[in-house]
Amino acid sequence: MLDDRWERAATYGFTTTGVPPSSFVAKPRSHDDGPAHGMFLGPIGGPAFSRDLTGRFSRWHLQPGTHLLADVDAAFLAVHWEAGGEHRHVLLRADEVGRHETAVLYPVAHERFSGADLPFVLTLSSFSPVIPGLEEESGLPVVLFDVRVEAAAGTSRLPALDVALFWPNLNGWNPSMLTSDDRGDRAWPGHHHAGNTNTPVDDGLAGASVLQGRETPGPLNPGQQVCLSVTGDADEFTRQVQFKTDQNATGVPESRQVFTLGAVRHGFATTGRLGITPDGSWSAHWHEPVGSAVAGHVRAGRDSAAVRFAVAFDWPAVRFGAGRTWRRHYAAGDERPSAVELATRAHQHGDEWLGAIDEWHRRTLGRVTAAGWSAPVAGCVVNELGLVSALGSAWVDGTFAGHEPPDAVLRGDEHVAVLEGFDEGYFYYNTSDLWHYAFPAFTLHWPRLAETVFADLGDALSGEDATVRPVYRVGEHRRLLRANRLPHDLGSPMEDPFVRLNGYVMRDDPNTWRDSAPAHVLARLLHAKLQGKPVSEPAWHRLRAAAEAAAAQVTDGSGVPRHDEFGDSTWDNLALSGHSTYATALYTGMWSVLAQQAGARGEDPTAYEARRDAAADVLGQLWNGEFFRAASEGKYVEAVMPDSAWGLFYADLCGATTGVDPERMRAHLHAAYEICHLGYDGGRVGPLLIGERGLSAYERDGGEELQVNEVLIGSAWMFAAMLRHYGLADDADRVAASLREVLYGGSGLQFRTPAAIDRAGRFRAPLNMRPLAISWLAV
Structure with a gap:
């Protein structure tokens, strides 16, 4: 054996047979353990x-x-x-x-x-x-x-x-x-x-x-x-x-x-x-x-x-x-x-x-290779699952006597959590914007643990924290947690996790994020779909309430909110303005799946269908004949984001009707492959998070060169999964092969997968949660 x-x-x-050379070095404020490390x-x-x-x-x-x-x-x-x-x-x-x-x-x-x-x-x-x-x-x-x-x-x-x-x-x-x-x-x-x-x-x-x-x-x-x-x-x-x-x-x-x-x-x-x-x-x-x-x-x-x-x-x-x-x-x-x-x-x-x-190896490797992925990429799917225990994980079940949290928003005693990362700005448990990428790693392998995380996020949706504190980006005092708004995180291990939530309300205000509610609704319902189990009535009502709170952010009847404040999405260092494909696809997907679920539950789906159609119309306005533009206004009106339509991908996996032409999706994804993958160092290190034809690099947004001019590893894995799902197998294989080579091809990044890399040989935030999105290759 x-x-x-x-x-x-x-x-x-x-x-x-030895320690690989260090092909990448850390960006400022990211730790660098060196190239010698193992699982x-x-x-x-x-x-x-x-x-x-x-x-x-x-x-x-x-x-x-x-x-x-x-x-x-x-x-x-x-x-x-x-x-x-x-x-x-x-x-x-x-x-x-x-x-x-x-x-x-x-x-x-x-x-x-x-x-x-x-x-x-x-x-x-x-x-x-x-x-x-x-x-x-x-x-x-x-x-x-x-x-x-x-x-x-x-x-x-x-x-x-x-x-x-x-x-x-x-x-x-x-x-x-x-x-x-x-x-x-x-x-x-x-x-x-x-x-x-x-x-x-x-x-x-x-x-x-x-x-x-x-x-x-x-x-x-x-x-x-x-x-x-x-x-x-x-x-x-x-x-x-x-x-x-x-x-x-x-x-x-x-x-x-x-x-x-x-x-x-x-x-x-x-x-x-x-x-x-x-x-x-x-x-x-x-x-x-x-x-x-x-x-x-x-x-x-x-x-x-x-x-x-x-x-x-x-x-x-x-x-x-x-x-x-x-x-x-x-x-x-x-x-x-x-x-x-x-x-x-x-x-x-x-x-x-x-x-x-x-047995698990044989079953998983067989399933992934049968889907068309290469043996090295299938092995990467397995090895990246090690992030589940490598991300400073916590699995706790109740406090010691005298340490019970008073008036806790999270009602359960049991909590399962992984860090977004170990560096400043990432040192939070179960950051929801990354969880929505990463949850299949748990859903496919430890479904009850995924259910535990979703239960905590559901409790957080229902709760609120009226504490007021400064938010430095906007220069205002803001509430820590608003009702029916998903928190950015479930706390930091440095503080009081599972009790003091939304620790990120300091740099930015996640209460304003346009993507949080639709991403959560889609992720929660897709988790249920993958498990073959409907969500409970209380969970369903929480999801509907979150969707209504999200709809209240829409002021123009479009079914999709505009980006009016810098940093009001998971891409909080991108100056997205007006309507974005990222948020619009999430809202289109959310209204589509809510309409499907409402009909299946014997409820009237009409309002959700109307919002779906309105959101799809906005997405149509972002179509330029080749791809869905990253934003309707500002700096990124000619840019494309490879995985920006993942809200439609999730809706497709749920079996919902989005009203978006699949041929447009394929065209969008292939254009993103050409512009952001092949157009960035010939595809050697993977696809840029955002890019445009004829532009070698963007000026930084928000004071730091984050997200722009970078390959976001988790986003890139999502993109690869979408490419294969929509019939672009060759493009998918080339993207996946590049990412696998970056992580396990002798670069020195093995078993410390970062949030991002660039063609200059720099990495950011090693040991990061979003790359668990590679598990979509096993779905």
Whole structure:
């Protein structure tokens, strides 16, 4: 099975034999982790971390919303063997072996270590059970490392060998609450070690285990524990319970500093065993980092061996910036699983989970390629799903006693959220304008979680917050949240998410956004269509109320509001004026689907049909004989936006009649392909968000060069899906191939997909939600 998994990952996924060159650099105020990074490991809701392309653990999302770049040298895997009477020892890192290959197909990252000096080939497969269709498993805070060792070519049998996982006690991890680009603590000073202690575990697991704990008194601190464990078909297992993970300036060689990593590692390197140096358990001081190690040992003469390591986090509490403390979903029941129980479950069900992953891979890759997409693009669809757990995700279910939010707009206890991004301006949960692009990633794979997000957005539509604060763009005081207006976001992890909503009401006023209501109505009804389940009556009435509030923004009887204020849509850095194709298509689509739904529910659709026809007339006025113009007035009257008609695309998927000629849609999309894709660096990096013939670049709007002169990755994936839907398969393939090459073709952007790139080799806002729109390729 391992060979099949490797072959599948190599055919469809991301592969490399080293760190790719950095083809892109960050724009100002965007963080830049560098080109070496790999797939994130960990569940929806965290904790999560990633192992990079050199074999180092270097990116950490241990609390929702925190992104820390830190090479934690005390976290590593190592192998020891005997050859010719000598002890040999290497870490499983690229610089210590002759050849290091990587093949990734989410949620499994495979690494293969080989070389002239190794009498075996070792394959490391790292994964968490974030598996579509297995909702509860996708939230389990466990990471598995499967090691398989086989005799090298020309070698009939394995030597005696030993494999170990060294892991620091991460309890107390608490980085400063700053956006990623502003963070100064890029090493480990945010980790307060006081009270950390490790103890042996002798019950529940057959191999060797250590429980890493923390002495944490207090009614609101339920304690943190991590279980480090090893099982498999090894012949023996050992462990080192506790050691200091850095060295002491005593003048004594590191290998002789007992109770430290140096001595433990030296013991493993020279004997292949753990526990041969002094060991024990003690309470660490605040500046005393400690760790543990577990190992499996294989006798000589076998042709292969398999060892499984698991790291299981029982970290039940999530404390956001304002101090409110929530329970992680896995810990919300009456019988919260312990770290040891989580580890036991991982060892017992790991093979079952891998089988479920295999089946999902076969099913999804088969469906995407059957739709006409190439194998590399199909693999990109799968790998980009990793953003679900990489975007600082939160999955909480109720607060701790005394932390209940008073008069909360959101009525449920359970909340699921992903960040728009980790940089300033993006550091918000479930930004609605991006969710409307990204929701199929949840709807197709974890539909109840998508339902939970839509329920929160529905509650937010029904609520209001009369708090008044300045909005800097317009220089006025504005209300934080108006009734029947969709908030931009469900809060920031820096503040009080799920309680203090619409945090973006500072830079701009999302209450004025022309696209929010129609985009939400379309997304919510399309989610229901994809699930084959009608929306409930309360949800239907909320959607109708939101549509009526949107209609109140229309003052000319056209069925579509004008853009009268800078930044009054998701494209808040574009100076769209008058009527835009983007908003007009959304309104045309919304009225079309509402008319369809009203008729299906036995209600009178006449008013919706009239508004649909009026909106379609406005869209007709934007038609110039070749494409729908981006705007009716101002700077962009001759421009085209490739995905601007996605409101009609959603309506088509809902099966509604829009009154718009499909031939016009095809002509619009092909013109956008020629102008914005082929016309921008020959299509090398994808289609511009907005462009026009004969113009190489726009002057910036709104003080920053954002959105103009950029390829918006999520928007481009939506465009590719629309091209194929409307019969432009060749155009779709070329756009998708360009995007796949940018992300996974050796550019250094793998597993940190940005919001935007440009032909000058710059990127903006890495790890961004909108690119989850690639899931439309799987619909």
